Amino acid sequence: MPTQYWRSAETVERLKQLERPGFAVEFLRRNPDYQQDYARMLRQAARGQAQAEAARATVARRWGLRFRP
Numbered sequence: 001m002p003t004q005y006w007r008s009a010e011t012v013e014r015l016k017q018l019e020r021p022g023f024a025v026e027f028l029r030r031n032p033d034y035q036q037d038y039a040r041m042l043r044q045a046a047r048g049q050a051q052a053e054a055a056r057a058t059v060a061r062r063w064g065l066r067f068r069p
Helices: 009-017 020-028 032-047 052-063
Strands: none
Touching (some): 032 052
């Protein structure tokens, strides 16, 4: 669901159908702080500044997430 349409009537209806985890994901991915944190983690892992698993674990702890393997 593209973030630019989050206020559309269609999107609102889709959000109403989500269970809590799905709604939480939609809410979180629109959070600018989370977007910046996640992008920073990807950059660090790509540059070798952080082990990919350690970087993911840090972001997961900070945001209360569990990334799929």
